[in-house]
Amino acid sequence: GAVVSQHPSRVICKSGTSVKIECRSLDFQATTMFWYRQFPKQSLMLMATSNEGSKATYEQGVEKDKFLINHASLTLSTLTVTSAHPEDSSFYICSADPGAETQYFGPGTRLLVL
Amino acid sequence: AQSVAQPEDQVNVAEGNPLTVKCTYSVSGNPYLFWYVQYPNRGLQFLLKYITGDNLVKGSYGFEAEFNKSQTSFHLKKPSALVSDSALFFCAVSPITGGGNKLTFGTGTQLKVEL
Numbered sequence: 270g271a272v273v274s275q276h277p278s279r280v281i282c283k284s285g286t287s288v289k290i291e292c293r294s295l296d297f298q299a300t301t302m303f304w305y306r307q308f309p310k311q312s313l314m315l316m317a318t319s320n321e322g323s324k325a326t327y328e329q330g331v332e333k334d335k336f337l338i339n340h341a342s343l344t345l346s347t348l349t350v351t352s353a354h355p356e357d358s359s360f361y362i363c364s365a366d367p368g369a370e371t372q373y374f375g376p377g378t379r380l381l382v383l
Numbered sequence: 384a385q386s387v388a389q390p391e392d393q394v395n396v397a398e399g400n401p402l403t404v405k406c407t408y409s410v411s412g413n414p415y416l417f418w419y420v421q422y423p424n425r426g427l428q429f430l431l432k433y434i435t436g437d438n439l440v441k442g443s444y445g446f447e448a449e450f451n452k453s454q455t456s457f458h459l460k461k462p463s464a465l466v467s468d469s470a471l472f473f474c475a476v477s478p479i480t481g482g483g484n485k486l487t488f489g490t491g492t493q494l495k496v497e498l
Contacts, residue, residue: 275426303485312473312488313427362426364486370415370434370477372486374427 272296273365275375282353283383289349290378292363298343299365303372304336307360319346353382385410387476389489396464396496404459404492406448406474415484416457417475418448421491427473433457444468464496 272295282288292302300321305313317338318326325338335357337349346365350357358381364372386409396402408414415434419427431442438450448459457474472492477484 271429273426312490315485318485360424364427366484370484371417371429371432373429374419376426377424379424 271367271371271373273363273373273375275361275363275378277378278376279379279381281381281383284354285352287349287351288353288380289347290361290363290380292346292348292365292375294344294365294367294373297365297367299346299367300343301366301368302340302346303364303366304338304346304348305362305364307362307377309360313362316348350380353380355382358382385414385476385478385487387474387487387489389472389474389492391492392490393493393495396494398466398496398498399463402461402464402468402494402496404472404474404494406457406459406489407455408457408474408476409455410476410478412478415477416448416450417477417486418442418446418457418459419473419475420444421471421473430459430472464494466496466498469494469496 274293276291302319304316307313316331319338319340321340327333340346362377364374366372388407417432418430421427431440433440433450441447474489475486477486
């Protein structure tokens, strides 16, 4: 139980294009989902908290117009990196909270912007 | 503000020996404490958590962790390490406020188990 999927697992795009990453909780409902970014050999940096049916809460320093988050249902949240640039290349990980104090993480999405 | 410290970037252990990965925390009030493991190019897998009750928490793959309130520590342990345990381990803390809590992660400790 408590499986979270992410799609795609890796994506390569050209600078200036937009990329959408999906995060799904497969066997539970998640009122809250989280989006993280991880740089090589570093810890996870929380980007935003996504609540179903409401606007995401962004951490300080994270551009909400660049990283669009939509949490349309209790099992799906999407992160869209708009007008991606090479500095946006990173490993993006989502997590979902079934309301039992524990976050369950997706397998991550490797984004490379050329 | 809450914080987590993992003082060791890397821990090397011989297979069959016990292992300890250290974690200390700082949080207002009582914490929820977690250990997650990450394999290369993968997301995090939940290992175990401490919410309340017995200070010794048992988790997946034979790992356990001991909550020590006076030392504000939550060290991860395993009696006998396996080569397959080699991975990146993260300690995390969240405040006790119900579901949807933000996690604060430590910087991670790379565990290397050798034959």
